[in-house]
Amino acid sequence: MEGKGFNQSRQLEFDQPWRKMPWGKKDQIEQKLRSFRLKGSSARFVRILVVGAVGAGKSSFINSVNNAFQGRITSGALVDGIGGTRFTTKYKTHYIKTEDGSHLPFVFNDIMGLEDKESGADAEDIIRAMNGFLQEGFNFDRTSSMFEMDLGYRSNPSVEDQTSCLVNIIAADKIYLMNDGVIGKLKKIRQAATDRGIPQVIIMTKPDLACPLVQQDIRKIFISKKIKEKMELCSHRLGIPMNYIFPVKNYHEDIDTDDDMDLLIFKALDQIVNIAADFLKEQSFNYGEKTD
Numbered sequence: 001m002e003g004k005g006f007n008q009s010r011q012l013e014f015d016q017p018w019r020k021m022p023w024g025k026k027d028q029i030e031q032k033l034r035s036f037r038l039k040g041s042s043a044r045f046v047r048i049l050v051v052g053a054v055g056a057g058k059s060s061f062i063n064s065v066n067n068a069f070q071g072r073i074t075s076g077a078l079v080d081g082i083g084g085t086r087f088t089t090k091y092k093t094h095y096i097k098t099e100d101g102s103h104l105p106f107v108f109n110d111i112m113g114l115e116d117k118e119s120g121a122d123a124e125d126i127i128r129a130m131n132g133f134l135q136e137g138f139n140f141d142r143t144s145s146m147f148e149m150d151l152g153y154r155s156n157p158s159v160e161d162q163t164s165c166l167v168n169i170i171a172a173d174k175i176y177l178m179n180d181g182v183i184g185k186l187k188k189i190r191q192a193a194t195d196r197g198i199p200q201v202i203i204m205t206k207p208d209l210a211c212p213l214v215q216q217d218i219r220k221i222f223i224s225k226k227i228k229e230k231m232e233l234c235s236h237r238l239g240i241p242m243n244y245i246f247p248v249k250n251y252h253e254d255i256d257t258d259d260d261m262d263l264l265i266f267k268a269l270d271q272i273v274n275i276a277a278d279f280l281k282e283q284s285f286n287y288g289e290k291t292d
């Protein structure tokens, strides 16, 4: 019997991890992120726009990043506990506070889920958000009685108002189930980002629900065949290369933070922040801004 279990687990695993992770070295990468400073741009921070289907884990991801930095469970981006519809309907910027009362030089925008054609955030609104035209508090919910066409638009966005990295959030257990409406919206948004040269990544959430190995031990994430397969599927469906896809397990039922979960989050964020900074530098260069 023991032999059978062994064979089964061999089938689920590669012999060697196919992506290297410095497990046990969370502090180093956290320190690197904490000392990150933007250079060569007039922007004071990078703006990360998080998009994806309802329930994909957008708000959880933003909370998880904050948890990892605070070393405790927080709930700034308000996760939808009932797993239902569009909990987040307003355009909101999330900051990560530091001990000295300031915040880190990267901020997140959480938006309403995309759903399909009829409901959910409109691709056009998200493209406006990306280009910096939405003001804080803009309401994506068109069925809301609060909605007015002229509410919440900005006419002259600064570099800081514009997205410097687009983050597509995809749940590992729902890739096959993502409907064409959502995929269509993601592609439209992605095209608009590509046209402007905005870098894009995928954060693949819920790896624990897609692979029993990972559910037991998160360090198996880059040994798991299932996870690689899911990431390849994400890559294929959205047309984003594998090295821009990061699996992350979000905090959802935990009461304490975990170094291995934090490491995956920090590694993903490190890439995001650096490609966003490169984009901003490029922008400044193109517009002849003074660089230092």
Ligand SMILES: Nc1nc2c(ncn2[C@@H]2O[C@H](COP(=O)(O)OP(=O)(O)O)[C@@H](O)[C@H]2O)c(=O)[nH]1
Binding pocket: 052, 053, 054, 055, 056, 057, 058, 059, 060, 061, 078, 079, 080, 081, 082, 083, 088, 113, 169, 205, 206, 207, 208, 209, 248, 249, 250, 251, 252, 253
């Ligand atoms: N098991 C598991 N559940 C998650 C993960 N990320 C998010 N969730 C759960 O998925 C549900 C939807 O998450 P939420 O962040 O509200 O999704 P949003 O609509 O994209 O903002 C919540 O019940 C979360 O607790 C994850 O990595 N693993």
Ligand SMILES: [Mg+2]
Binding pocket: 058, 059, 060, 078, 079, 080, 087, 088, 110, 111
């Ligand atoms: Mg949400």
